[in-house]
Amino acid sequence: MKYKTKRKREIETLVGETKNYSIKDAVTLLKQCPKVKFDESVEVSLKLGVDPKKADQQVRGTVSLPHGTGKKITVLVFARGEKIKEALDAGADYAGYEEYIEKVKEGWTDFNAVIAMPDTMREVGKLGKILGPRGLMPTPKAGTVTNEVGKAVSEIKQGKIEYKIDKNALMNTVIGKLSFSPEKLEENLLTLLKAVQKAKPSSAKGIYMQSVALASTMGPGLKLDIQSLSM
Numbered sequence: 591m592k593y594k595t596k597r598k599r600e601i602e603t604l605v606g607e608t609k610n611y612s613i614k615d616a617v618t619l620l621k622q623c624p625k626v627k628f629d630e631s632v633e634v635s636l637k638l639g640v641d642p643k644k645a646d647q648q649v650r651g652t653v654s655l656p657h658g659t660g661k662k663i664t665v666l667v668f669a670r671g672e673k674i675k676e677a678l679d680a681g682a683d684y685a686g687y688e689e690y691i692e693k694v695k696e697g698w699t700d701f702n703a704v705i706a707m708p709d710t711m712r713e714v715g716k717l718g719k720i721l722g723p724r725g726l727m728p729t730p731k732a733g734t735v736t737n738e739v740g741k742a743v744s745e746i747k748q749g750k751i752e753y754k755i756d757k758n759a760l761m762n763t764v765i766g767k768l769s770f771s772p773e774k775l776e777e778n779l780l781t782l783l784k785a786v787q788k789a790k791p792s793s794a795k796g797i798y799m800q801s802v803a804l805a806s807t808m809g810p811g812l813k814l815d816i817q818s819l820s821m
Contacts, residue, residue, distance in 0.1 A: 600624050601810050610815035613779060613804065615621075617772040618805045630768040630807035631661070634779055636761040636786065637801040640794045641731035647794055649761070650754035654730050655784035657774040660767035665743055666699060667705040668728075673739050677705070680740035681747045687713075694720055702726070705734045705742045705798050725752075753786065768806050772780070779804075783819060 603624050611619065620632070638645040667677035667685040677685035684690060684701065688712060694717050704721060706714045706728040714721075714728065721727040728734035730750045736742050747798065755761050765778040782804070790798050805811040 598730060598772075600770065604706070604814070605810050609813075611804075611812050612818045613776045613814060614772045616804045616812040616814060617775050618663060619812060620768060620804070620809045623806070623809045626808050628807075629660070630809065631764045631777055632766050632768055632770070632804065632806050633762055633764050634782065635801075635805065635811065636763075636783075636799065638755055638759045638761065638786075638794075639797045639800050640755065640759050640791060641732045642755055642757050642759050644793070645792045648755070649786065649789050649791065650731065650752070651785060651789045652750055652752050653782055654745060654763060655749040655751060655778040655781055657770065657778050659751065659764050660770060661764065663676065663703050663746055665699040665703045665746055666701040667739050667743060668706065668710040669702070669739050672711065673737070673772070676740040677743055680738075680743035682743045685739075699726070703734075703746050704728050705736065705739055705746070707737055707739060708735055711735060751782075754780065768809075794799060 604619060604622055618631075638649060640649060642648065664683045665681070667674075667682045668687055668690060669677050669685050674685045680707075691713050697720070699720065704726045705759075710766050711728075718727055731735075733742060733745070733750075751763065753761055753763050763782060765782060766775050783799070786798065799816060802814040802816055803811045805813055
C-alpha cells in the first residue's frame with residue numbers, strides 16, 4: 591500500500607468526494623489546505639476541444655491579467671541605441687545587444703521574459719536551443735518582437751501573459767498567488783477564459799471549453815463548474 595503523508599490525508603479529508611466547484615468555493619478550499627512555507631501559485635488547467643495537429647486549430651495568444659500573477663518578472667530586452675534607454679526606463683531589468691547575446695550563449699538565463707527588436711532577431715534566433723525549451727523565445731504573435739520595447743516591457747510588468755495549448759490540447763497557466771483574494775483570482779481567471787474563448791478557431795467543432803480545473807502549487811486539483819463561470 592502506498593504511504594500517504596499526513597498532509598495528503600488532511601487534503602483528501604477536506605476535498606471529500608469529487609464534485610464541481612465555483613471558483614470562490616475552490617479557492618476557499620485551497621486556502622484551507624495545510625500551509626506550506628511559501629506563497630503558492632494558483633494555476634488553471636484547461637482542456638479544449640481542438641485538434642492541435644491541425645495548423646488552423648492552434649490556440650495561442652496573450653492577455654493582461656488585471657491583478658498580475660504575483661510573480662516577479664525579470665525582463666531582458668535585446669535592443670540597440672536609444673531603445674536600450676527606452677526599455678530600461680520602462681522597467682526592463684536588462685537591455686542591450688551583443689553583450690547579452692554572448693551571456694545567453696554561455697548559459698545565462700536569469701530572466702523569465704524576453705523582448706527583442708526585429709533587427710536583432712537574426713542573432714537572437716540563434717539562441718533558440720537555449721530560449722526555446724524554456725518558453726522564452728520572443729515571437730511577433732506574442733508581441734515580444736517589436737520596436738515598441740517600452741510598451742512591451744510595461745505590459746509584461748503589469749501582468750501580460752502568454753497562453754497556448756500543448757500537443758494534447760491542454761493549457762496550464764498561472765493566474766495568481768494563493769494569498770490573492772477570491773475576487774482577484776476570479777477576475778484574473780475570467781479575463782483569461784474570455785481571451786481563450788475569443789481565440790476559438792472557426793474550424794473547431796463540438797464543445798470548445800471541455801474542462802477547467804484550479805490548483806495551488808502543493809494543493810489538490812479542483813474541477814470547476816463551467817456553467818458558474820460567467821464568461
